[in-house]
Amino acid sequence: MKSTDSMRIGELAERFGLAPHVLRHWESMGLLTPAARVNGRRRYTRDHVIRVMTIIRAKAGGLSLEQIRGVLDAAGRAERRALLRRQHEELGRRLEEIAASKRLIEHLMECGADDFTQCPDYRRMVESAAWPRNLQDEACVIDPGHVDVAQGRG
Numbered sequence: 001m002k003s004t005d006s007m008r009i010g011e012l013a014e015r016f017g018l019a020p021h022v023l024r025h026w027e028s029m030g031l032l033t034p035a036a037r038v039n040g041r042r043r044y045t046r047d048h049v050i051r052v053m054t055i056i057r058a059k060a061g062g063l064s065l066e067q068i069r070g071v072l073d074a075a076g077r078a079e080r081r082a083l084l085r086r087q088h089e090e091l092g093r094r095l096e097e098i099a100a101s102k103r104l105i106e107h108l109m110e111c112g113a114d115d116f117t118q119c120p121d122y123r124r125m126v127e128s129a130a131w132p133r134n135l136q137d138e139a140c141v142i143d144p145g146h147v148d149v150a151q152g153r154g
Helices: 008-015 019-027 046-060 065-072 079-109 119-129
Strands: 037-038 042-043
Touching: 008 019, 019 046, 037 046, 046 065, 065 079, 079 119
Parallel strands: none
Antiparallel strands: 037 042
16 A cells, blocks of 8 residues: 555455444544545545554454553553553463363363263363462373273373
8 A cells, every 4th residue: 555545444444354334433432543534435544554453453462442542542651561561461361261271171182081070180170270279280191092991081
């Protein structure tokens, strides 16, 4: 896109797989600067493309629209960093939860027990998640070649 090029709202929305009303909503919330109007129609520039991608990435990172507006409108670098630091910590917490869920699923895919809820390894993993302990210390030891039928372990 050349600096003199512009696009209509539908073109900008389509570029990102969005409906045009999403861009209008973002404008009304102050996330997206109002587009210049040519013959009464919104016209968007390269700066708008960058801004929309920034909003999309921030949403994918778990920020709410209000939080995104806070980051975009931060009074300065320190304020912006503080907002982003909090979100970074939240993402770290969520990643730990996702990793713990992934370990449970991996165990279930390999577990030889008929009733996985009775599998001692599975129960240990679930119980460790129920009490405030570090889930990273809990490793699922899976030996797919060995099934202890007597104890229901897999």
